[in-house]
Amino acid sequence: MSIDTRPEEGNTAANPSRRSFLKFAAVGAGAAASSPMLAGAAGAQEAGDEAARLVVPDEIANRDQAPLPDIQFPMTGANLFGRACALEDVKAMFCCPGNYNVIHAIADHNIPSYSGRNEGSMTHAADAFVRATGEIAIASGTEGPGFTNMISGIAAANSCRTPMLLVASNMRVEQDDTEQGIQVMYQQPLTEGIKKYGKRLITPHRLPEYIGYTFRQLKTGIPGPVHIDFTGEVSNHQFEGEADLGHYGSVARYRTDSRPAPAAGDIEAALRLLDQAERPMIVASTGVFYAKAWDALKAFAEKANIPVVESGPMMGKFPHDHPLSAHAAPDALASADLVFLVGQYCMPTVGEFAFGPDTRYVRIQPEAGDMGRNLPVDVGIFSCEKLALEELADRARSAERTSWLNEVDAARRAFADQNQSYYEMGRGYSEAVHPAVIAKELSDFLYNGDLAPEQTTVLSGGFGIARYTRRFLQAHRPGQVVNGAYQFASIGPDVAYAVGVAAGVQLGAGAQAAAQGAPIVCITGDAGFGFTGMEIETQAKYRLPVINIVYNNNSWGTWYSNRDLPRGAQLHLFQEGVRYDRMAEGLGAHGEYVTSPDQFLPALQRAYDIAQNEGLPSVINCQAKREFWIRDEYEPGFLGKVEPGVMSYYH
Amino acid sequence: MTIPDALQTYVQRGIFKSFNAQPDQRKFDFVWLNRKRMHVHWNAGRNAIVFKDVLHNIPARSRHYREVRAYLKGRTSPDLPAHRRVDPDLFDLVCENHKSVVSVGLRLKSGSQGAAVRRLTALVHELFIYHHDRWPEYMYENFGSPLE
Numbered sequence: 074m075s076i077d078t079r080p081e082e083g084n085t086a087a088n089p090s091r092r093s094f095l096k097f098a099a100v101g102a103g104a105a106a107s108s109p110m111l112a113g114a115a116g117a118q119e120a121g122d123e124a125a126r127l128v129v130p131d132e133i134a135n136r137d138q139a140p141l142p143d144i145q146f147p148m149t150g151a152n153l154f155g156r157a158c159a160l161e162d163v164k165a166m167f168c169c170p171g172n173y174n175v176i177h178a179i180a181d182h183n184i185p186s187y188s189g190r191n192e193g194s195m196t197h198a199a200d201a202f203v204r205a206t207g208e209i210a211i212a213s214g215t216e217g218p219g220f221t222n223m224i225s226g227i228a229a230a231n232s233c234r235t236p237m238l239l240v241a242s243n244m245r246v247e248q249d250d251t252e253q254g255i256q257v258m259y260q261q262p263l264t265e266g267i268k269k270y271g272k273r274l275i276t277p278h279r280l281p282e283y284i285g286y287t288f289r290q291l292k293t294g295i296p297g298p299v300h301i302d303f304t305g306e307v308s309n310h311q312f313e314g315e316a317d318l319g320h321y322g323s324v325a326r327y328r329t330d331s332r333p334a335p336a337a338g339d340i341e342a343a344l345r346l347l348d349q350a351e352r353p354m355i356v357a358s359t360g361v362f363y364a365k366a367w368d369a370l371k372a373f374a375e376k377a378n379i380p381v382v383e384s385g386p387m388m389g390k391f392p393h394d395h396p397l398s399a400h401a402a403p404d405a406l407a408s409a410d411l412v413f414l415v416g417q418y419c420m421p422t423v424g425e426f427a428f429g430p431d432t433r434y435v436r437i438q439p440e441a442g443d444m445g446r447n448l449p450v451d452v453g454i455f456s457c458e459k460l461a462l463e464e465l466a467d468r469a470r471s472a473e474r475t476s477w478l479n480e481v482d483a484a485r486r487a488f489a490d491q492n493q494s495y496y497e498m499g500r501g502y503s504e505a506v507h508p509a510v511i512a513k514e515l516s517d518f519l520y521n522g523d524l525a526p527e528q529t530t531v532l533s534g535g536f537g538i539a540r541y542t543r544r545f546l547q548a549h550r551p552g553q554v555v556n557g558a559y560q561f562a563s564i565g566p567d568v569a570y571a572v573g574v575a576a577g578v579q580l581g582a583g584a585q586a587a588a589q590g591a592p593i594v595c596i597t598g599d600a601g602f603g604f605t606g607m608e609i610e611t612q613a614k615y616r617l618p619v620i621n622i623v624y625n626n627n628s629w630g631t632w633y634s635n636r637d638l639p640r641g642a643q644l645h646l647f648q649e650g651v652r653y654d655r656m657a658e659g660l661g662a663h664g665e666y667v668t669s670p671d672q673f674l675p676a677l678q679r680a681y682d683i684a685q686n687e688g689l690p691s692v693i694n695c696q697a698k699r700e701f702w703i704r705d706e707y708e709p710g711f712l713g714k715v716e717p718g719v720m721s722y723y724h
Numbered sequence: 725m726t727i728p729d730a731l732q733t734y735v736q737r738g739i740f741k742s743f744n745a746q747p748d749q750r751k752f753d754f755v756w757l758n759r760k761r762m763h764v765h766w767n768a769g770r771n772a773i774v775f776k777d778v779l780h781n782i783p784a785r786s787r788h789y790r791e792v793r794a795y796l797k798g799r800t801s802p803d804l805p806a807h808r809r810v811d812p813d814l815f816d817l818v819c820e821n822h823k824s825v826v827s828v829g830l831r832l833k834s835g836s837q838g839a840a841v842r843r844l845t846a847l848v849h850e851l852f853i854y855h856h857d858r859w860p861e862y863m864y865e866n867f868g869s870p871l872e
Contacts, residue, residue: 351807352807403857407808407846407849407850407853408805408807408808410807422759423738423739423756423757424756424757424758424849424852427853429846429849429850430734430739430845430846430849431842431845431846448738449737449738449739476805480805536872558872562870562872564872630871630872631871633861634861634864634865634871705787711860711861712857712860713855713856713857713858713859713860713863714856714857714860715853715856715857722872723870
């Protein structure tokens with residue numbers, strides 16, 4: 074049953090109709106994360122309502138307690154690969170059944186493993202896991218349609234420069250070109266242009282060598298997805314002992330953790346520009362996250378008094394409540410006369426960032442081959458971001474920059490005032506839930522209420538709704554906000570992304586260590602929900618405490634710009650009042666249906682309590698109206714964006 | 725610095741691409757924002773430099789055009805920092821709408837030609853940023869910006 078908070082049905086925030094979730098023994102967020110066994114069949118029997126008929130099998134609930142096989146030589150190629158993934162500290166795998174030898178070997182090597190409802194969704198989940206944690210994850214699918222389902226996910230990961238490992242099975246070499254049986258195809262040509270590295274493994278005894286290629290590509294330079302497809306000959310090959318591996322049996326012998334350091338002359342050139350600048354700014358992007366360079370970034374920014382704005386597929390490399398944060402100060406961007414682009418792998422073209430035509434650029438990244446693409450560079454520093462920032466922090470001169478910092482502060486206040494005015498407009502529309510209401514009240518709940526502002530990780534997705542929520546979201550620690558669609562602009566992966574983010578938080582992996590076990594928030598739209606909404610079942614079965622906020626305006630986000638087409642407009646519409654909350658309940662989650670602005674916050678509080686206390690996901694179905702995008706009827710209408718910063722989306 | 729020299733600085737830095745100058749050094753064109761070709765006219769008689777026909781499909785009596793004019797007027801506000809402001813003591817703002825095609829420029833008073841080019845180029849850049857923020861559907865329909 075849904076908690077339908079429409080007043081005419083007699084429900085109030087204080088007295089909801091009834092909770093339709095499994096009534097497990099109260100478990101704290103941390104306990105929920107570390108003890109999936111609490112969600113077993115026995116727990117389900119305690120619940121007396123309709124949704125409690127869903128049973129989480131013990132094999133899922135107790136997965137962490139299952140014995141690990143003792144895998145020794147001789148071992149299969151699949152097991153050798155699983156062993157290598159464990160040695161390389163791969164943190165998670167997301168898959169659908171298929172590629173059996175490999176996924177079972179990975180699970181048998183104690184790498185946390187999750188299966189979902191679609192290989193594409195699980196590829197998105199792996200991508201988001203990496204973007205939230207900074208740690209490597211695997212996406213796996215079977216040959217043929219399993220693999221082709223993954224293509225959109227690898228393309229999105231490529232745009233994000235995500236070091237994700239995509240593995241897929243691929244029949245046997247001896248079947249090539251025969252169409253014997255089913256699902257015979259070449260995979261690598263289909264991922265051409267959307268991966269950093271790929272290889273079809275066809276020579277069994279060379280598997281160890283390609284394990285080396287795989288992890289060198291994942292762990293050096295500008296990151297990106299790696300696609301390995303396993304033929305049956307390779308995954309089933311028997312390796313007799315360490316001697317079969319050569320030097321590829323040791324991580325330290327097939328790759329190095331050494332990083333490129335900046336040339337002294339380049340640092341000096343950058344500091345000369347800094348000395349001449351009046352209004353410098355740092356853009357902290359993807360490379361800062363993967364290089365774990367946030368402490369060096371802070372040291373440089375604070376020493377030289379340089380405001381910092383963020384971009385990229387994840388936020389929080391620089392805390393948004395820091396006095397030097399220019400993340401929510403879009404009007405200040407055009408004033409910057411010198412910009413340090415740090416780890417900005419997805420480089421905008423001239424004019425896409427709001428910096429003015431007279432701005433000079435220092436660019437820092439660990440591959441020189443990309444330097445100067447799209448934007449002219451005044452000084453290029455070929456270096457690991459962390460090493461370059463440490464050097465700059467050591468050698469930069471202290472500076473006051475009072476006037477510039479005041480300007481940034483004024484821009485920050487002006488932006489906050491504008492957002493407040495949008496909220497007040499939205500609050501005035503009582504017939505449905507305006508996106509500004511969701512954005513502002515969610516922000517207050519996360520950052521200005523009872524929760525520690527740095528606690529909750531957010532998957533920021535959606536189409537039109539994102540234009541509002543992004544303005545209000547904050548990141549106080551690395552990876553606290555994951556920018557869902559980012560450059561590839563996929564509309565639809567959000568619920569699947571949330572699986573990956575929530576898994577990272579549940580495990581406390583990498584950058585999410587401090588948030589381990591806490592509920593997360595996923596923001597999406599009704600169009601997006603249609604693509605990956607079935608992964609609510611994945612969230613529920615793994616007890617991932619995700620609060621999925623669905624902005625339901627009965628249409629694709631494209632409707633408003635096509636609404637006047639006599640035959641075409643209907644192509645952009647759905648049925649009105651679709652009950653995504655009820656669908657979620659059928660999949661084992663908690664549901665809320667919110668139809669007026671005053672109902673949103675109580676529903677959010679209930680969903681949060683359920684997530685925190687019982688480890689269950691929720692769907693808050695926010696009934697909006699598509700006409701909210703029409704400015705002449707509902708100011709401020711569909712919003713645009715300014716990059717970089719809080720509205721960053723593409724770069 | 726003359727108008728052509730000032731424009732050349734952006735060519736040399738890679739901001740303007742595919743730059744052309746007519747022999748009389750009065751009309752220039754180049755590829756810049758949204759990879760669109762833009763046209764700059766220098767009218768020595770009026771002492772004015774103009775980005776000619778820079779925005780299309782904005783009717784003169786529309787809300788959009790009223791907001792564009794208000795935005796541009798706001799760029800002369802004394803509340804703005806000096807590096808962002810069009811100083812009325814140095815320049816007059818020019819905004820003309822001919823058959824829904826908008827041109828934006830500066831008429832020089834006491835300001836130099838080089839300063840006029842820098843100020844106007846920055847102003848047009850900001851005008852585009854303003855449109856990305858406030859009029860995304862216009863940028864989608866007229867400049868090919870993504871709507872996503």
